[in-house]
Amino acid sequence: MNNERIALFPGTFDPFTIGHQSLVSRGLTLVDKIIISIGINDKKQTYSSLEKRMEAIEYLYKDEPRVKVMSYDSLTVDFAKEVGAEYIMRGIRTVNDFEYEKSIADVNRKLSGIETFILFTEPEHTHISSSIVRELLRYGKDISQFVPKGTDLY
DSSP states (O other): OOOOOEEEEEEOOTTOOHHHHHHHHHHTTTOSEEEEEEEOOTTSOOSSOHHHHHHHHHHHTTTOTTEEEEEEOSOHHHHHHHHTOOEEEEEEOSHHHHHHHHHHHHHHHHHHOOEEEEEEOOGGGTTOOHHHHHHHHHTTOOOTTTSOTTOOOO
């Protein structure tokens, strides 16, 4: 019997930012393992390929055995059950994020019994979002201050 506490950290991660990195670091103090789960969503137009995003995040955590990177094309709760995750970890930057995340957490708990825990973004990262970083990329701007060192493979 495995008593490992596993959390799924789902998202598009296009790109994975220093805000995401901070959440993973803090999440590792609460659980034994985090699976960074890149959701495949045909409705979202991504800047970087799934392969490139996975490669960048795997590079970042190459020396951290408690972090695994996977992709999935199903409901998040179904994937969580498939990989043995008891928790879904989410980050919140704003009040608007809270309303959205609470609704999803309520549905996920009702469907599967899987609990969601929320970590609030650290104040120095609240202005950073993947959408803003993607916009900077589109216009050829330097994004190095917004993404973890070594992951700006864009």
